[in-house]
Structure formats: structure tokens, C-alpha cells
Amino acid sequence: MSIEKKQNAIIEEFSIFDDWMDKYAYLVDLGNELTPLSPEEKTDDNLIDGCQSKLWIIVELKDGKMRFKADSDAIITKGIASLLIRALEGETPKDVLDAELSFIDKIGLHQHLSPTRSNGLLAMIKRIKAYAMAFNAKA
Amino acid sequence: MNIQNIRKDFPILKQEIYGKPLIYLDNAATTQKPVSVIEAMNDLYFRLNSNIHRGVHYLSEESTSAHENARKYIADFIHAKHTHEIIFTRGTTEAVNLVAFSFGEKNIQQGDEILVTEMEHHSNFVPWKMLAERKSAKLIVLPFEEDGSLSLEKFQSAITEKTKIISITHVSNVLGTINPVKEMIRIAHEADVPVFVDAAQSIQHLSVDVQDLDCDFLAFSGHKIYGPTGIGVLYGKEKLLDEMPPYQGGGEMISSVSLDKITYNELPFKFEAGTPNYVAAIGLQAAIKYLEDIGMQDVIKYEHDLFAYATEQLLQIEGLKMIGTAKKKTSVLSFVMDGIHPYDMGTMLDKTGIAVRSGTHCAEPVMQHYGISGTIRASVALYNTKAEIDKLVENLNKIQMILS
Numbered sequence: 001m002s003i004e005k006k007q008n009a010i011i012e013e014f015s016i017f018d019d020w021m022d023k024y025a026y027l028v029d030l031g032n033e034l035t036p037l038s039p040e041e042k043t044d045d046n047l048i049d050g051c052q053s054k055l056w057i058i059v060e061l062k063d064g065k066m067r068f069k070a071d072s073d074a075i076i077t078k079g080i081a082s083l084l085i086r087a088l089e090g091e092t093p094k095d096v097l098d099a100e101l102s103f104i105d106k107i108g109l110h111q112h113l114s115p116t117r118s119n120g121l122l123a124m125i126k127r128i129k130a131y132a133m134a135f136n137a138k139a
Numbered sequence: 140m141n142i143q144n145i146r147k148d149f150p151i152l153k154q155e156i157y158g159k160p161l162i163y164l165d166n167a168a169t170t171q172k173p174v175s176v177i178e179a180m181n182d183l184y185f186r187l188n189s190n191i192h193r194g195v196h197y198l199s200e201e202s203t204s205a206h207e208n209a210r211k212y213i214a215d216f217i218h219a220k221h222t223h224e225i226i227f228t229r230g231t232t233e234a235v236n237l238v239a240f241s242f243g244e245k246n247i248q249q250g251d252e253i254l255v256t257e258m259e260h261h262s263n264f265v266p267w268k269m270l271a272e273r274k275s276a277k278l279i280v281l282p283f284e285e286d287g288s289l290s291l292e293k294f295q296s297a298i299t300e301k302t303k304i305i306s307i308t309h310v311s312n313v314l315g316t317i318n319p320v321k322e323m324i325r326i327a328h329e330a331d332v333p334v335f336v337d338a339a340q341s342i343q344h345l346s347v348d349v350q351d352l353d354c355d356f357l358a359f360s361g362h363k364i365y366g367p368t369g370i371g372v373l374y375g376k377e378k379l380l381d382e383m384p385p386y387q388g389g390g391e392m393i394s395s396v397s398l399d400k401i402t403y404n405e406l407p408f409k410f411e412a413g414t415p416n417y418v419a420a421i422g423l424q425a426a427i428k429y430l431e432d433i434g435m436q437d438v439i440k441y442e443h444d445l446f447a448y449a450t451e452q453l454l455q456i457e458g459l460k461m462i463g464t465a466k467k468k469t470s471v472l473s474f475v476m477d478g479i480h481p482y483d484m485g486t487m488l489d490k491t492g493i494a495v496r497s498g499t500h501c502a503e504p505v506m507q508h509y510g511i512s513g514t515i516r517a518s519v520a521l522y523n524t525k526a527e528i529d530k531l532v533e534n535l536n537k538i539q540m541i542l543s
Contacts, residue, residue, distance in 0.1 A: 020157055020490035025541045028483075052498045052513065053482040073512065074480035075542060076487075112486075118498070119482060 003095055006087045007103035014107040023108070027079030034082040037071040048120040048127065053077045055120035059131040064139070065090045066132065070124070077119045080104070080112055084121075088128065093135035101125065140437040146522050148173040148429070159492030162527045167312050167340060167471050167518035168496055169362045172426070176366055179425035183418050191417050192391060192408075206417040209424035210407070216427050217357065218348040219374055223406040226380070227415050230371035231339040232262040234358030235306070237373060237410060238335055239266035241383040242304060242356075249275040252301040254332075256281045256289060256318075257508060258311045261501040263337045267306060277301075283508070287314035287463035294323055298330045305334045309341035313502045313514065314463025315471030317345070321352050328353065333379060339363055343520070344442055344469045346435055349374050361419060365520075366426030370419035373410070380406050387412040430521075438521050445519050446470060449528045453517075456535055458543075462514050473500075473514040476535070479542050481513040487541070488515075491534045 001009075017023040037046075037056050046056045053074035060067045068085045072078040087103065088096050104113055113122050146152055149171045154161050163171060183205065189198035191206050207222075214222040228234045247253065253267050257280050271278040281297045283289055289307075298305070305327050309320050324334045333355035338347055342359040349357050356379070361370035375383075385392055385403055389412035395402045403409050430438060449472055453459055458477035476484065485497030498513045499506050506513060517531060 021487070021537075021541070024487050024490065028541055053480060054512070074482040076483045 003087055003091055003099045007101070010083055010087065010103050011106045024076065028075050029079075030082045031072075031075040031077075031079035034070065034078055034085075037069060041069070042071065048123045050077075050118040050120035050123070052118040053120060055081060055124055057081070057124055057127060059128060061093065061131075061135045064092060066093060066096050066128075066135065068128070072120070074119065077112075077121060080109060080121055081124060084124065084128075093132040093139060096132040097129060097136055140433060140441050140521075142441070142522070142524055145433070146524075148175070149522055150174060150177075152522060156492040156494075157490055162493045162523075162530055164517040164519065164523065164527070164531065165494045165496050166343075166520035166523075167363070167500075167516065169368070170343065170365045170520050171522070172365055172367065172422075173429050175429050176422050176425045180367060180418050180422040183421055188418070190414055202417055205421050206415065209417075209420040212424045213372055213427065216431070217342075217372075217374060218350050220350060221377055224374055224377055224380065226373040226375065226407045226410045227420055228358070228371040228373050229369055229416070230360040230362070231337060231358045232266075232360075232371075234356075234371055234373035235263050235335070235337065236266045237386040238304075238356050238358075238375070238383075239270045241386045241410070242333075242379070243270040243274065244384050245382060246303050247271075247274045247276050250301060251276040251303045252279050252299060253277070254279045254281060254297055254302050254305040256283060256307055257504050258283050258287070258289075258314055258316065258502065259306070259308055259504075260312050260337065260339070261503070262339075263306055263308055263335075264504070276303075280504070283314075283316075286465050287311065287316045288465035288467075289316075289318055289323075291319065291322060291326065295326050298327060298332060302330065302332045305332055306337065307334065308337040308339075309347075310338075310344065310469055310471070311463065311502075311505075312340050312471060313473050313500045313505045313516065314465065315468035315473065315518075316463055316465040317341070317467040317469055319467075320354065324353050340470065343430070345439065355379055361423040361426065364423075364426055365429060366423035367419040369416050370423050372423075377406065380410070385409050385412070389413045391415065433521070442470065442519060442521060445523060445525065445528070446472075448525050449517070449519060449531075452528055452532045453535075456532060456539070458539070459535070462509060462511070470520070471516060471518045473516045475511055475514055476539060477543070479539065481515045483542055484515050484535070484538060487538045488531075488534055491530075491538075493531055493534060495531075 042056050048055045055072045058069040070081040151171045187202045189202045191203040210225050211222045214225045327334045335356040336354045338357050338359040343364040355376050357374040362368040392412040394404045462473040481497035496516045
């Protein structure tokens with residue numbers, strides 16, 4: 001499934017919620033389902049330190065496709081990270097680089113990507129893009 | 140004090156957020172503004188706007204006198220001996236920077252000590268740290284006790300022959316502790332050390348009398364006392380201010396300039412380079428007048444009861460731990476909840492129309508003291524109600540179920 005299609009699937013999934021609490025309860029579930037990183041994986045190199053919440057991310061390239069692992073001390077941050085991973089997992093560096101991640105806005109979570117939000121999510125996207133650029137250049 | 144009438148004075152409180160009535164509990168960050176403040180500033184722009192101090196025309200004279208009346212009004216409010224001991228700044232942060240720079244330039248030498256406490260806001264920590272680095276002086280940090288109070292004995296023994304200035308917060312923006320500043324100042328003065336009081340979190344909740352405290356400097360921000368942003372006050376004793384070199388150079392702060400020689404203006408203008416924020420100064424006066432018209436003692440009593448109620452109700456929540464349990468506190472309720480990240484709680488409370496703050500509150504050393512990454516902070520002001528506290532508690536319980 002292309003990134004675009006995966007984004008649309010997420011948007012559709014979220015369209016059933018007309019209550020903010022339900023939407024966040026779902027994000028909490030997603031956060032809980034995301035496999036936590038082991039303590040050894042939570043290195044300073046993998047850390048994106050927002051001033052509100054911490055976010056760790058591991059980016060790898062396997063057989064030309066990008067793979068991600070992420071964790072956060074805040075469950076909502078983790079839930080949103082899980083959505084980002086779902087949209088980008090298994091895609092080529094070029095597709096990741098070109099992807100416009102409009103779904104966050106469309107499901108009403110854009111406030112979490114505000115530069116002053118300090119939860120590390122914006123930095124996470126930047127880091128993913130930087131990796132994609134580097135992988136793409138090597139390819 | 141009629142709370143429903145007071146709430147009507149604050150237009151912003153009437154709105155709904157995500158379809159829920161706004162419950163604003165982020166007052167330690169900034170307070171909302173009564174109509175009288177907004178109107179005072181509008182009126183100035185509508186009728187009187189003109190740059191102050193230099194004009195000979197009608198508007199300039201009127202706005203100059205409004206600005207200087209505001210200064211006089213504020214001097215009376217904090218019981219300053221002289222009106223020229225009131226310096227307008229952009230806020231508390233600029234006031235601390237001004238003193239750290241100007242007092243520091245004159246009085247701090249290599250090896251000297253500057254004393255602050257572990258509970259300071261970054262604004263009352265970083266400027267002193269920068270001064271210490273600039274002068275190869277030492278910044279001494281007095282730790283606080285487990286309950287978030289300061290020990291007077293430890294304070295006394297932290298003062299040495301090398302201590303040249305002490306800066307302490309009156310009320311902690313994280314712990315809510317009311318520090319015994321009057322007693323601390325007395326102790327400091329026994330050792331001839333001047334004291335700067337950060338009143339950013341006290342001026343709106345307590346009676347502040349600079350002559351009674353005998354503080355050497357005191358600062359607060361307009362926007363935390365129902366006034367506009369961009370204006371703050373530095374009070375300083377005349378003698379100290381007179382001896383200090385200027386902070387910034389520019390218009391207003393000079394009395395004459397030739398190519399070889401600059402003569403600085405007198406107090407307070409020596410420290411007010413550039414066009415002052417006279418509109419905000421007048422807004423600040425209106426804010427203080429608003430408080431005084433209600434009666435500061437009534438405000439204090441109302442907030443005291445509300446704070447006690449909020450503390451009691453919050454502590455009923457299972458797994459909630461209050462951060463800062465000193466005997467004397469005001470306004471600020473910082474807490475953590477078992478297994479719940481403050482960011483998650485703050486984010487979800489927002490969706491219920493409740494504005495609180497989560498995070499480190501610009502006081503990371505306080506977080507380090509308790510080994511926590513942040514707190515949830517609710518802070519009350521004169522327009523908050525017990526019903527709002529009940530809603531907060533109800534939603535904390537509800538969200539706790541979702542998050543854990």
C-alpha cells in the first residue's frame with residue numbers, strides 16, 4: 001500500500017470519532033500496542049529530547065525499505081509516533097522523502113506537530129526525512 | 140466579593156473550548172484581563188496616543204502624564220518610598236537581567252558569591268549564572284527542603300563574607316511555596332548583603348510592601364497581575380539604583396549627548412532606554428486599580444479558601460502526589476499522577492476545556508530535585524471557582540481511567 005493509501009486509511013479510521021476523548025483513548029491504545037524499545041535501545045543517539053516528552057527513534061534500511069522503531073515516555077506522543085510509523089514503514093527512502101504527511105492535520109492532531117509543542121514529534125519527522133535523504137543519496 | 144460579577148469582567152472566560160466551557164487554570168503562566176484594562180489601553184490608542192516625554196504638544200503631554208501617573212500609582216501600590224524607584228521593564232525577566240548586569244558590573248568581582256535558591260524560575264537563575272561566568276564569580280544555590288520550603292538556618296549559613304547579592308523568589312512558580320522573604324532579608328541585611336525579590340508569582344496573590352519587606356530590589360510582570368504583556372516593574376532602592384551604571388543605551392536614558400561625552404539621565408529614566416511601553420504601563424495601572432477596587436484583602440481571602448478547597452479535593456484522587464507541600468502556599472498546585480505522563484494529562488484535559496500547564500515550568504532544577512520529568516500544574520486566580528475545581532477533579536479521574 002502506498003503512503004498515500006495508508007494515510008487515507010488512517011484518516012478513515014479516525015473519522016468515526018466525533019468525541020475528542022474517544023480519539024485520544026484510541027491513540028492511547030495505539031501507543032500501548034507499539035512495541036517498547038529495550039533499555040539498551042534507548043540511547044542518547046536515538047533520543048529526541050522535547051522539553052515535555054522524550055521520544056526515541058531507530059531508523060534502519062533493510063532490502064531498500066525503511067524500518068522504524070519508536071518509543072516515548074508519554075503515551076499520546078507514542079500513539080502518534082505509531083501512526084507515523086504505520087504510514088512510512090516498509091517504504092523506499094525516495095517515497096518517504098517525498099511523502100507529505102497530511103493525515104496528522106486531517107485527523108485533527110496538527111497541534112502535536114507545532115514547533116513549540118516540545119514533544120519531539122516534529123523533530124522525529126525531520127530525523128526520518130534526514131535518514132531518507134541519506135539512504136536515498138547512497139542508493 | 141461577588142464571583143459571578145467578577146467573572147463577567149473577564150470576557151475571555153465566557154467562551155467555550157471544544158464545545159466545553161473554558162476553565163482557565165494556567166494563571167501562573169499568565170492571567171486574563173478585565174474589560175477595564177483592555178478599555179484603558181484602547182482609550183489611549185483612540186484618544187491620546189503620542190510618544191511620551193519629549194513632545195511639547197497636547198497629546199504628548201497627556202500621554203506623558205498618564206505614563207508618569209501610572210508609575211506613581213504602582214509606587215503607591217507596593218509602598219515604594221519614591222516614585223523614581225519604579226523602573227518600567229518588559230517584565231520580570233528583563234528586571235532580573237537589568238540588575239544582574241548593572242549591579243553586577245559595579246559590585247561583582249572575581250571570587251564573589253551570588254546566592255539564589257534551587258526553586259528559582261530560570262529567569263531568576265540564568266541571568267545570575269551568566270553574571271557569575273562573566274565575572275568569574277560563584278553562583279551558590281541554596282537547596283530547598285523535601286516539602287518545598289526553605290530552611291532559614293541553611294539560608295543564614297549559606298551567606299558568607301563573599302556574598303554580594305541574594306536573589307530569591309517570593310512565591311515558587313512550581314511549588315507554590317510562599318518564602319519567608321521578610322525574615323530572609325533581615326538575615327541578609329545583618330551581613331550587609333542586598334536582596335532581590337522575584338515577585339512574579341506573589342504580587343497578584345499577596346500584599347507586597349517593599350518598605351515593610353525592606354527588599355533592595357523587587358520585580359514583577361504586568362501580565363501575571365491581570366495587566367498587559369510587555370510591561371513589568373523593577374523596584375530598587377534609590378541609593379542602589381543611583382550607584383548602578385545604565386543597562387541599555389539609547390533615547391530617554393540620556394540627559395545630554397555630545398560626540399565625546401554622554402551624561403546619563405536621572406532615575407528612573409536612566410534605566411529606560413528607548414520609547415517606553417507607555418500603553419502597557421497604563422494598562423498595568425488599570426489592572427492594579429481593578430484589584431484594589433475589589434480589595435486586595437478580599438482577593439487574598441477568596442483565593443486562600445479556593446486554594447485550600449482545591450488542595451483538599453485533588454488529594455482525594457488516588458495516585459495523585461502533590462509536588463510542594465510547604466505549610467504556606469498560594470495559587471500553584473503542582474502534582475504528578477502514578478503512571479501518567481504530565482504531557483498526556485495536560486493534552487487530554489485541554490480537550491475537556493481545561494487549561495493547565497504540564498512540563499518543567501522553566502524550573503528544571505526543581506524537577507531534578509524530585510527526580511521527575513515534569514508536573515501537571517493548575518494555578519488559580521481570583522476568577523476561578525470551586526465548581527471549576529470540581530470539574531478539574533472529575534476530569535482528572537476520568538482521564539486517569541483512560542490513561543492507566
